[in-house]
Amino acid sequence: MSAFESTNQTEIAGAHLYRNNARAIEISNENWEKAKENNLTHLKVNFSGRNESYELIETGKEFINICSCSYLGLSSHPAILQGAIDAIKKEKVLHLAMSTLRIRLGMKQRLEDELSSLFNTTVIQVLSASVANAGVLPVLASGHLTDGKPLVMVFDRFSHFSMAYMKPACADETMVLTCPNNDLNYIEDVCKKYPRVAYVTDGVYSMGGIATLPGLLELQEKYGLFLFFDDSHSISIKWKVGEGYIASQLNEINDRMVIIGSLGKGFGANGGIIMLGATKHADILRRYGGPMGWSQDMNVPGMGAALASLEIHKTPELTALQEKLEENIALFDELYPTANAGNGFPIRLATFGHEDDAVAAAKKMFDYGFYTSPVFFPIVARGKAGIRVMLRANLEREEVVRLCDCLKKTEVDIKG
Amino acid sequence: MSAFESTNQTEIAGAHLYRNNARAIEISNENWEKAKENNLTHLKVNFSGRNESYELIETGKEFINICSCSYLGLSSHPAILQGAIDAIKKEKVLHLAMSTLRIRLGMKQRLEDELSSLFNTTVIQVLSASVANAGVLPVLASGHLTDGKPLVMVFDRFSHFSMAYMKPACADETMVLTCPNNDLNYIEDVCKKYPRVAYVTDGVYSMGGIATLPGLLELQEKYGLFLFFDDSHSISIKWKVGEGYIASQLNEINDRMVIIGSLGKGFGANGGIIMLGATKHADILRRYGGPMGWSQDMNVPGMGAALASLEIHKTPELTALQEKLEENIALFDELYPTANAGNGFPIRLATFGHEDDAVAAAKKMFDYGFYTSPVFFPIVARGKAGIRVMLRANLEREEVVRLCDCLKKTEVDIKG
Numbered sequence: 001m002s003a004f005e006s007t008n009q010t011e012i013a014g015a016h017l018y019r020n021n022a023r024a025i026e027i028s029n030e031n032w033e034k035a036k037e038n039n040l041t042h043l044k045v046n047f048s049g050r051n052e053s054y055e056l057i058e059t060g061k062e063f064i065n066i067c068s069c070s071y072l073g074l075s076s077h078p079a080i081l082q083g084a085i086d087a088i089k090k091e092k093v094l095h096l097a098m099s100t101l102r103i104r105l106g107m108k109q110r111l112e113d114e115l116s117s118l119f120n121t122t123v124i125q126v127l128s129a130s131v132a133n134a135g136v137l138p139v140l141a142s143g144h145l146t147d148g149k150p151l152v153m154v155f156d157r158f159s160h161f162s163m164a165y166m167k168p169a170c171a172d173e174t175m176v177l178t179c180p181n182n183d184l185n186y187i188e189d190v191c192k193k194y195p196r197v198a199y200v201t202d203g204v205y206s207m208g209g210i211a212t213l214p215g216l217l218e219l220q221e222k223y224g225l226f227l228f229f230d231d232s233h234s235i236s237i238k239w240k241v242g243e244g245y246i247a248s249q250l251n252e253i254n255d256r257m258v259i260i261g262s263l264g265k266g267f268g269a270n271g272g273i274i275m276l277g278a279t280k281h282a283d284i285l286r287r288y289g290g291p292m293g294w295s296q297d298m299n300v301p302g303m304g305a306a307l308a309s310l311e312i313h314k315t316p317e318l319t320a321l322q323e324k325l326e327e328n329i330a331l332f333d334e335l336y337p338t339a340n341a342g343n344g345f346p347i348r349l350a351t352f353g354h355e356d357d358a359v360a361a362a363k364k365m366f367d368y369g370f371y372t373s374p375v376f377f378p379i380v381a382r383g384k385a386g387i388r389v390m391l392r393a394n395l396e397r398e399e400v401v402r403l404c405d406c407l408k409k410t411e412v413d414i415k416g
Numbered sequence: 417m418s419a420f421e422s423t424n425q426t427e428i429a430g431a432h433l434y435r436n437n438a439r440a441i442e443i444s445n446e447n448w449e450k451a452k453e454n455n456l457t458h459l460k461v462n463f464s465g466r467n468e469s470y471e472l473i474e475t476g477k478e479f480i481n482i483c484s485c486s487y488l489g490l491s492s493h494p495a496i497l498q499g500a501i502d503a504i505k506k507e508k509v510l511h512l513a514m515s516t517l518r519i520r521l522g523m524k525q526r527l528e529d530e531l532s533s534l535f536n537t538t539v540i541q542v543l544s545a546s547v548a549n550a551g552v553l554p555v556l557a558s559g560h561l562t563d564g565k566p567l568v569m570v571f572d573r574f575s576h577f578s579m580a581y582m583k584p585a586c587a588d589e590t591m592v593l594t595c596p597n598n599d600l601n602y603i604e605d606v607c608k609k610y611p612r613v614a615y616v617t618d619g620v621y622s623m624g625g626i627a628t629l630p631g632l633l634e635l636q637e638k639y640g641l642f643l644f645f646d647d648s649h650s651i652s653i654k655w656k657v658g659e660g661y662i663a664s665q666l667n668e669i670n671d672r673m674v675i676i677g678s679l680g681k682g683f684g685a686n687g688g689i690i691m692l693g694a695t696k697h698a699d700i701l702r703r704y705g706g707p708m709g710w711s712q713d714m715n716v717p718g719m720g721a722a723l724a725s726l727e728i729h730k731t732p733e734l735t736a737l738q739e740k741l742e743e744n745i746a747l748f749d750e751l752y753p754t755a756n757a758g759n760g761f762p763i764r765l766a767t768f769g770h771e772d773d774a775v776a777a778a779k780k781m782f783d784y785g786f787y788t789s790p791v792f793f794p795i796v797a798r799g800k801a802g803i804r805v806m807l808r809a810n811l812e813r814e815e816v817v818r819l820c821d822c823l824k825k826t827e828v829d830i831k832g
Contacts, residue, residue, distance in 0.1 A: 002601035004593070006609055012591040013566050014557075019588050021558035021704060032703050043519045047509045057522050069513040069711055076509040084510060084717055085501050093463045093492040094500060094721050097485040097681055102789055103459045106473045128543060128712040134550065134581075141430075142437035150429050165550075165706050168584035172435050175428040177420070185418035193422055264712045265513055272712075287448050288437060290581050295485055296544040296680045296688075301500055301717035305510050373518055 018167035018176065024378055031355045031376045031385070038363045040374060047076070051394045054371075063366065064399065066389050067373045071237045071346050072321040073394030074268020080308045087304020095299045101286050104297075111303050114310050115273060119243050121253045122279040125306075126292050129232045129262040129272035130162035135289030136258060136274060137163065140198055140228060141170035144288065145258065145281045150174035151226055152194045156201035157181050158209065160230055163200055184215040191223035203231030203246040203259070207380060207388070208340040208347040213249055226256045235273075236266030237346065238322055242313055245345075253277040268309045270302035325393040328400050332391055335404035349375070350407055351386040352414060358385035361410050368406040434583035434592065440794055447771045447792045447801070454779045456790060463492070467810045470787075479782065480815065482805050483789045487653045487762050488737040489810030490684020496724045503720020511715045517702050523719050530726050531689060535659050537669045538695040541722075542708050545648045545678040545688035546578035551705030552674060552690060553579065556614055556644060557586035560704065561674065561697045566590035567642060568610045572617035573597050574625065576646055579616055600631040607639035619647030619662040619675070623796060623804070624756040624763040629665055642672045651689075652682030653762065654738055658729055661761075669693040685722035687714040741809040744816050748807055751820035765791070766823055767802040768830060774801035777826050784822040 016023075035041050045054035051073070052065040074080055087107065088094070096103060108125070115123040126132050136145075143149040153170045155163060158181040170176050175194075179186040182201075191197050199219075204210050211229065219225040229246045236242035246259050253259060259275040261267075276282055286293060298306075312318055325346060333341040338348045352358045355376045362374040365387065376385040389407075391400070432439075451457050461470035467489070468481040490496055504510070507523060516524060524541070531539040542548050552561075559565040569586045571579060574597040586592050591610075595602040598617075607613050615635075620626050627645060635641040645662045652658035662675050669675060675691040677683075692698055702709060714722075728734055741762060749757040754764045768774045771792045778790040781803065792801040805823075807816070 002599060002605045003596055004602045004605040006605065009591070012568050012610060012612075014586075014588045014590050017588055019554065019585065021555060021560055021589060022564070025560060025700065025704060029700070029703065032699070036699070041518055044522050044525045045519055046522055047507055047512070054519070057525075065512075065514070065519060067514050067518065075511060075513055080510060081504050081508065084504055088497050088500055088717065091463055092497065094496065094684070094718075095491060095680065095686060096463070096481075097491055098481070098483050102457055102483065103461055103470070103481060103787065106460050106462055109460045109473075128707075128710075130707050130710055130712065131547075134707075138435065139437060144437055144441060148438070152428050161706065162710060165585070168588045169435065169581070171430055172433055172584045173430045173437060175425070175430070180419055183418060186420045189418045189420040189422065194428060196428075262712070264511065268510070270511060270712065270715045283448070283452070284441065284445070287445065288441060290577065291544075291546050291550075294544075294546055294578060296546065296678070296686065299500075299686045299715065299718055299721075301504065302510075302715055305715075371519065 018171060027382070028377050031359065034356065034359045035374050038359055040359065040362050040366065051396065051399065052392065063369045063371050065371045066403065067371055068390065068392065069233070069265035070268060071266040071325055071390070071392050072268060073392055074266070074309055074312065077268055077312070079312065080268050080305045083308025084301035084305040087300045091300045093300060095297060098295050099293050100297050101293045107300065107303050108297070111306055114307065118241050118310060118313060119247060119275055122276045122282060124274040124276060124282060124285065125298065126272050126274065127296060127298055128264065129230060129260050131291045132260045132272040132274045133162045133230060134166055135292035136260070136285060137166040137200065138169045138173055138290070139285055139288055140226070140258065142173040143196065144284050145278050146196065146226065146256070149196060151196040151198040152177065152190055154179050154187055154190055154197060154199045156199070158205050159201045160206055163230060182212045184212060184219065187225065188219055191219060191225055197223065198226035198228055200228045203229045203244060204233040204345050206233060206347065207349055208345065210245060210343060210345065213246060220256060224256060228258050230260040232260065232262035232265055233347065234345065235261040236313070237325060238344070242266065242318060247275065263306050267306070269306035271298040271306065321393045325391065328391045328393065328395050331397065331400045332404060335401065336407050346391040348389045348391070349380070349386045350389060351384055353383060353385060355385040357414050358387055361414050362387045364410045364413055365406055370403055370406060434587060443798070444793050447775065450772065450775045451790050454775055456775065456778050456782065467812065467815065468808065479785045479787050481787045482819065483787055484806065484808065485649070485681035486684060487682040487741055487806070487808050488684060489808055490682070490725055490728065493684055493728070495728065496684050496721045499724025500717035500721040503716045507716045509716060511713060514711050515709050516713050517709045523716065527719050527722055530723065534657050534726060534729060535663060535691055538692045538698060540690040540692060540698060540701065541714065542688050542690065543712060543714055544680065545646060545676050547707045548676045548688040548690045549578045549646060550582055551708035552676070552701060553582040553616065554585045554589055554706070555701055555704055556642070556674065558589040559612065560700050561694050562612065562642065562672070565612060567612040567614040568593065568606055570595050570603055570606055570613060570615045572615070574621050575617045576622055579646060598628045600628060600635065603641065604635055607635060607641055613639065614642035614644055616644045619645045619660060620649040620761050622649060622763065623765055624761065626661060626759060626761065629662060636672060640672060644674050646676040648676065648678035648681055649763065650761065651677040652729070653741060654760065658682065658734060663691065679722050683725055685725045686718035687722060737809045741807065744807045744809065744811050747813065747816045748820060751817065752823050762807040764805045764807070765796070765802045766805060767800055769799060769801065771801040773830050774803055777830050778803045780826045780829055781822055786819055786822060
C-alpha cells in the first residue's frame with residue numbers, strides 16, 4: 001500500500017473558479033490561428049532604426065512597430081546600451097546565479113538605493129513586473145504586509161493577467177473576489193462587510209483606461225482599504241521623475257499601499273520594481289515572495305541599463321521625451337479620436353467588433369507599414385475586438401499623421 | 417446596490433490546501449532572522465575573480481562563494497561576456513518591449529533554433545526556468561499538452577518551490593496530489609485509478625538527490641504517465657552536449673514529456689528553456705502559457721551570452737570543464753562524504769539538525785572564508801537543517817581540500 005488515499009472521486013476537473021483553459025482556448029484560439037495565418041504573429045525581425053522600425057527577415061519588408069511598450073524610445077538609447085556594456089566590463093560576471101536574498105552585487109544594491117531615492121520610497125527590484133506580482137500578491141493576501149491576518153482580495157476584472165494569474169494562490173490563503181472595472185460601490189460594499197480588504201488593479205490599464213484613484217483613496221481613508229496597483233504602463237512617461245500615475249498623485253506611498261512598476265517599458269531597461277509603503281515588511285517579502293527569492297535575478301547588463309536610465313531620469317532629456325510623447329498622443333487623439341482620447345496615456349484601442357474584422361484591420365495596417373496588434377477575448381470583452389495602438393516619443397509628427405490616415409483608410413475598408 | 421453578493425461568511429481564511437504563509441513564516445522566519453543577525457543574508461559584494469571569489473563591500477573581507485549555481489564557472493567566461501556585449505552592439509536595442517509571440521528579433525529565433533538543434537528537440541526559450549514552470553504547468557494540468565482532457569497532477573513533495581507555487585492554479589483546472597519523494601508505488605496507484613496522470617518533479621533536486629527515472633519510464637510505458645521534470649540543476653554539467661540528466665538517459669523526449677531547464681546555472685547565461693516533446697502543442701503554450709507570452713523576455717545581452725555559451729557547448733572546452741567539475745565532486749565526496757556522495761552531481765548538504773547549529777556552522781564556514789548557505793524548513797524537513805555546498809569546475813584542487821578541512825573543523829566545533 002502506498003500513501004495514496006484512493007477515493008470514489010472519478011471526476012477530476014477543478015472548480016474553474018479563477019481560470020479555465022478549455023474555455024479560453026475554445027473561445028479565442030481560432031482567432032490566434034487567424035492572426036497567425038495572416039502573418040500577424042511569430043514575426044521575425046531585425047531592429048533597424050531609432051523609431052522602432054523593423055525589417056521583416058523573411059521578405060525584407062520594412063515597417064514601424066506600433067506595439068512596443070518602450071514609450072519614450074529609451075530601450076535603444078545609446079547611453080542605456082552603453083550602460084549595459086559598461087556594467088558587463090566592470091562587473092566581469094553576467095549574474096551571480098543565486099538568490100539576491102543571500103548575496104548580491106554592490107551594483108544591485110546601488111540600483112535599489114537609487115531607485116528608492118528617485119521614487120522617494122522603498123524600492124525592491126526584481127526580474128520582471130510579473131515576478132513582482134507573483135511574489136507580492138500571496139504575501140499580501142495572507143496579511144503579511146499588514147497585521148498578519150488575511151485580507152479579502154478584490155481583483156478588478158480588468159487587472160492584468162499577471163495579477164489574475166495569482167488568484168488561485170491567493171484563494172488558498174484567503175477569500176478572493178472579482179469586481180467590475182473601477183466599481184467603487186462594489187469595493188465599498190466589501191469594505192462594509194469585512195474589516196480587512198485589499199483592492200488589486202492596474203494604475204493604467206493595458207487596454208488604455210485608468211484606475212479611479214480619488215475614490216479609492218477615500219475608501220482607504222474611510223475603511224483602511226489596502227491598495228495594490230500595477231502601474232507598469234505609466235512609469236517614466238510623465239511627471240517629474242517618471243514615478244508613474246499613481247505615485248504622482250500621492251504625497252507618499254503609505255503603509256497600506258504597494259505599487260508595482262516595470263523598468264522594461266517607458267523606463268527603457270529591464271526588470272520590475274516594487275514600491276513598498278510598508279517598509280518594515282520588506283524582509284518578509286524577500287524571504288516568502290516566491291520567485292523574488294529564487295536564483296534568477298535581472299542580469300548585470302540589465303542593471304547597467306537601468307542605472308544609465310536613472311541618470312537620464314535626472315536630466316531635462318526626460319522632460320523633453322515626455323513632451324514629445326505627449327505631443328504625439330495629442331496629435332493622435334485629434335486626428336483619430338478613440339474611447340480614451342484625452343486621458344494623456346499612450347495606449348489606444350481602435351475597436352472593430354468582430355474578431356475577423358480586427359484581424360483584417362491589423363493585416364491592412366501591416367500592409368500600410370504599421371504593426372498594430374489585433375486583440376480579442378480574453379484580452380478584451382467578446383465582440384469588442386480591435387487593434388491596439390501604442391504611441392511613443394520616437395515617432396515623427398509625419399509618422400503619427402500617416403498612422404492616423406492609415407487607420408481611417410482601414411476603417412473605411414473594413415466597416416464600409 | 418453593487419454587484420457584490422454579500423453572504424453570511426465571516427471567516428475569510430482560505431483552505432490552505434497547497435500553501436500557508438502564516439505557518440511557513442511562524443516556523444522559519446526566526447531562522448531567517450538569525451541568519452541575518454549573523455550576516456549570512458543580505459551580503460553585498462564585488463565579484464573579484466575567476467573562481468567566484470568575492471569581496472564583502474562593507475569590510476573588504478574576501479571569501480569564496482560555495483553557493484553559486486554557475487557550476488562550470490561559465491557566468492564569468494570572457495567569451496560569454498563578450499557575446500553579451502557584441503549582441504548589444506549588433507542589435508542596437510536592449511529588448512523589444514513586447515510579447516515574442518507577436519514580434520521577435522531574429523537573434524531570439526536563432527537562439528531557439530540552435531538550442532533545439534543542440535538538444536535535439538523543440539526548445540522554447542523564456543525569461544527564467546520559473547517562468548517556464550509557471551507557464552507550462554497549468555496548460556499541462558488542463559490537458560492542453562495532451563488530448564484536451566485534464567490530468568491528475570501528482571507533485572513530488574521535493575519538487576522545487578517554483579513548481580509547488582503553481583499547485584493552486586493547477587488545482588483550479590484539475591485534481592492535484594502531493595506524493596512522498598520518489599514514491600513510485602504512490603504514482604502507480606494513482607495511475608491505476610485515473611486514466612490521465614502527470615508526475616511533476618525535479619531531475620536533480622535542489623538539495624542534491626535525483627529523480628527515479630527508470631521506474632518512471634516503466635510507469636509511462638505501462639500507463640501512459642506524463643512526465644514533467646525541472647532539470648535546471650543538471651543542464652550543461654555532464655553529457656555530450658550538456659543536455660541534462662533526464663534528456664541524457666532518453667533516446668528522445670517523447671510527446672508525453674516536458675523538461676524545463678535553466679540557462680542561468682551550469683549553462684552560464686540567463687533565462688530558462690522548455691524542451692517540449694509534444695511539438696504540435698507549442699503554439700497553445702506560447703498563447704496560453706501566462707508569463708511566457710507577456711512583454712518581458714530575456715534581454716539582448718542575455719541572448720548574446722546564451723549564443724556564445726552554445727558555441728562553447730560544441731567544443732572540447734565543455735568536456736574539460738565537465739571533467740574538472742567531476743574531479744572536484746569526487747574529491748569532495750572522498751574527503752567529506754555526505755548522503756548524496758557518489759551520485760555525480762554538484763549539490764551536497766552537510767546536515768547539522770537543529771536550525772541554530774546550521775546557522776552557527778554557516779557562520780563558522782564564512783569566518784574560514786567560504787560562503788555556504790544555511791538551509792532550513794521549508795527548504796528541508798524540520799530538524800534536518802544544514803548548510804548547502806555547491807561544487808564548481810572553477811575551484812582549484814587545494815580550495816576543495818581546504819573547504820573539506822573547514823567543514824570537518826566546523827563539524828567538530830558544532831557537534832563536539
